[in-house]
Each structure stands twice: as C-alpha cells, then as structure tokens.
C-alpha cells in the first residue's frame with residue numbers, strides 16, 4: 254500500500270469532494286466557494302466546483318445539491334456529564350409547580366422503593382414562590398427526591414432525602430451556603446449554593462461506563478444541533494469518561510477539558526499544561542468560581558439587589574486569592590477561566606487579571622488567553638477592561654433572554670450593562686459563545702437567535718428586543734460560536750473556518766436555511782442536515798432528497 258499525501262494519485266481515492274454547495278468559509282480571502290476537498294481528517298482545498306472536479310477526478314464525489322456548508326459550531330461553555338445525565342432525569346422546567354410535581358409522581362411510580370428520583374430545571378421565579386419538601390413528600394413518601402434548579406445554584410429535596418443527609422433543624426449552614434428554614438427553624442427542603450452538596454454528595458454516583466454511554470447519546474444530539482466541539486466544565490468523572498470514549502474511538506466531538514481550581518496543586522505538581530492531549534481531547538483552563546448566580550440572588554454585587562437591601566450576593570474569594578491561583582497556573586502554562594456573574598465579582602476578577610498581566614510581563618511568561626465565564630453584569634468603570642487586558646468574554650446569549658425579566662427586577666438600571674456582548678466586542682474583547690448546558694439547551698441556533706435578536710422565541714419582550722443596542726450581527730455571532738472558541742482553545746489555526754489545512758469539521762444546512770439570509774425566526778427550528786467531524790459524516794438526517802449522494 255502506498256502511503257503518500259496529499260497530491261499523489263493513490264491518495265486521491267481516499268479524498269472526499271463535496272461540490273455544488275454554497276460554502277461559507279469564514280476565510281476572509283475566500284468568503285464563499287462551491288466545493289471543498291477533504292483528505293481524511295483535513296481540508297485540502299476549498300474552491301470552485303469546476304476547478305476541483307477537473308483537478309481531482311478520482312476523489313469520492315458528493316453532490317450537495319445547492320446546500321449550505323458552514324464550519325461546525327463549538328459551545329464554549331458546557332457541562333457534558335451533567336447534560337448527558339440530565340437527559341435521563343425528570344425534566345422540571347415547567348410553567349407551574351403542579352406540572353413538575355406530576356412528572357415527578359410519574360417517575361416515582363416506576364422507581365423501586367428507596368431508589369433516588371432525580372430531576373432538574375425548575376425555577377422559583379417562574380413559579381413565583383419557593384417549593385417545599387412537604388409537596389414532594391406527598392407524592393414520594395418512600396423515595397428520596399432531589400431536584401436541582403435550572404440555575405444549578407439551588408436544589409429542592411424531600412424529607413426522605415434530607416433524612417439520608419442528616420439535615421435537621423440543628424444542622425448549621427455550611428460556608429458559602431444556606432439551608433432554607435421556615436419560621437420554626439426547620440429545613441424547608443430548599444438548599445442554596447454549597448448547602449446543595451449536603452444532599453448532592455450522598456447520591457450514588459453513576460460509574461464511568463454509564464457516564465460514557467450517556468455522553469455518547471448526548472453527542473449525537475449535539476451533532477444534530479450543529480455542534481462539532483465543546484469546552485467542557487465538568488470534572489474528574491467527565492474527564493475519565495471522555496478518555497474512555499476517546500480510547501475506544503467513540504469520541505467524535507472536539508473537547509477542550511477544563512480543570513477545577515481545587516486541582517491546581519496537582520496540575521502544577523504534574524506539570525500539566527494547556528494543550529496537552531490531541532485535537533479530540535485536550536487540556537484547557539483552570540476554572541474558578543468568583544460568585545453565585547442571579548436566579549438565587551447570590552451573584553456578588555456592589556449594590557444590593559432591588560427589594561433586599563442587605564443582600565449583595567456571595568463573593569467566594571477576592572482578587573488577591575485569585576491572583577495567587579493565576580500565578581501558580583501560569584508556571585505550567587495554564588490560563589484561568591473564572592465564573593463571574595455580578596459586577597463586584599467581575600471587578601475582582603479583572604483586578605486579578607490586571608495583576609496577572611503585570612506578573613506575566615515581569616517574568617517573561619506568555620500572555621495567556623484568560624477568560625471570564627458569563628460576564629453577566631459589569632460596573633460602568635469596568636466595561637473597557639476586558640478588551641484592554643485582552644481577556645476573552647465567554648458569554649451565553651440565551652442567558653440574556655432567559656434572565657432579562659429577573660435582571661430588570663433585581664438589578665434594575667444596572668441591566669443596561671448586563672449580557673452586553675456588543676459592548677464587549679466594540680471594546681476589543683473577543684467573544685466565545687456557549688450555552689452553559691444543562692442550564693440552558695445547548696442548541697447553538699437558539700443561542701444565535703438570542704444573540705442577534707435579544708428576544709425570546711415567543712417574541713418577548715418587544716419586536717426590538719431587550720437592550721437592542723447589544724444585538725450582534727449574524728457574522729459576529731457565528732464567529733462567536735466558531736473562531737471565538739477556537740481562539741480560546743489555541744486552535745484558531747485549525748478550527749473555526751473552512752480553509753486548507755483546517756480540520757474538516759462542518760455542518761450542512763438546507764439551501765433555504767442559510768442562517769445569514771433566511772428569516773431570523775427560522776433559526777428557532779434550524780437543524781444540521783448533516784454533520785462532519787474530522788472528515789467523517791457522524792450524522793446525516795434520514796429525510797431529504799436522497800441525502801448526500
């Protein structure tokens with residue numbers, strides 16, 4: 254067998270030539286083309302169909318029948334293990350508490366006595382009050398029930414679960430957490446922030462095999478949504494399951510794996526650097542949490558929440574402490590990705606990053622691509638600092654439209670600089686967009702819709718959208734889901750555009766579904782009709798005119 258690449262006549266038989274397509278390359282020198290030539294996992298050429306067809310007569314040809322080809326999308330903030338396992342949980346994202354209780358009751362019927370019943374997705378702001386343990390006890394007297402909130406910053410447990418966790422009226426609040434109590438001091442069943450762990454930690458963990466299987470199922474859902482890569486923010490089990498999938502050749506999604514700051518010492522001792530791994534699975538960032546979230550009012554703010562004059566949220570650490578983490582991480586070439594929602598939290602992170610930039614310079618270390626996760630609301634004085642310090646704004650467009658009424662209610666005027674991605678772009682920050690799934694659906698087309706309309710699917714709050722000056726153009730938003738995450742992963746030379754030597758990660762959309770020209774509402778129902786990762790068709794829709802012939 255002759256092994257040669259890329260232009261010898263034998264190799265040509267292994268090449269794929271997709272022609273008669275409308276290709277949006279994101280390569281500024283050739284923004285659109287009609288054919289793409291792929292050799293194994295890489296793109297060899299992008300050009301005019303006539304030219305490539307005559308140059309490569311022996312390549313395997315696929316007529317795309319005028320369909321649109323675009324670079325595959327990457328979700329820059331996703332919890333793959335949680336998302337995958339959540340697909341198996343009771344969906345608690347209901348309009349009313351009663352509807353949620355009905356779903357839980359159905360699952361309880363099928364569960365064995367004593368078996369845990371898990372659910373996710375409720376939001377007390379939608380239900381207009383906090384639920385309680387007794388409501389679950391009525392439908393689940395013999396099964397422990399544990400339902401996490403959509404924000405992942407609160408949970409709702411029944412009495413059986415509280416008992417197993419030994420939570421009584423005597424139990425003290427853990428640091429950075431709260432056991433919600435009634436007038437008599439008894440636990441209501443609601444656990445906030447770190448108090449969630451009191452129950453969360455006693456739930457039997459699924460094994461690595463189970464997680465890997467769940468991830469594999471999730472992966473096919475992600476391909477259909479148009480995703481070819483993710484930046485994963487889950488932990489050890491997630492990493493082990495991903496390695497297992499990879500070793501077995503079942504991982505067909507580009508994964509940037511981030512590590513929790515609690516493991517920084519171990520990473521440092523090991524000398525583990527960003528980029529270790531390969532183009533499928535590689536080490537990314539050190540992830541730290543600066544504060545909580547808007548939903549449970551735990552995001553750290555300079556000024557109190559509206560209607561709660563003593564509540565400014567919870568700050569987990571100050572800028573000094575974060576800087577110390579950053580300094581250590583920099584020794585082994587790991588950048589920071591720090592969760593910051595409130596304006597105070599973002600301010601502290603920016604102070605730490607400013608110090609870190611000086612430190613990098615003084616010590617002749619590379620300027621790492623640090624990022625802030627969420628950047629949900631900024632103090633006016635901090636708006637320009639991400640751009641100035643060259644910090645990546647890792648934002649989730651769909652959070653804006655999900656949270657806008659809460660933001661107006663609890664942050665008021667401050668919301669002018671909330672979810673303000675256009676302001677960030679204009680001030681020189683680069684954007685890496687994502688979903689924070691399972692907090693939101695990972696469907697990137699819903700994210701794109703939110704980014705360019707600032708509206709919900711139902712059209713609220715208005716035709717113009719919420720703070721419409723923050724709308725992105727489709728080109729900016731698409732870039733935020735492709736080149737932006739590629740840059741954050743130090744992979745912008747091989748991911749995020751369709752050009753020679755780039756990895757062949759792409760999606761195919763129907764000819765009438767070009768997101769750049771179709772009615773914006775079409776984004777809400779858009780799906781990939783075929784997805785290629787590393788030169789392999791990993792997903793093709795069963796429908797259509799004979800598929801990809």
Ligand SMILES: [Zn+2]
Pocket residue numbers: 330331332486689
């Ligand atoms: Zn997250």
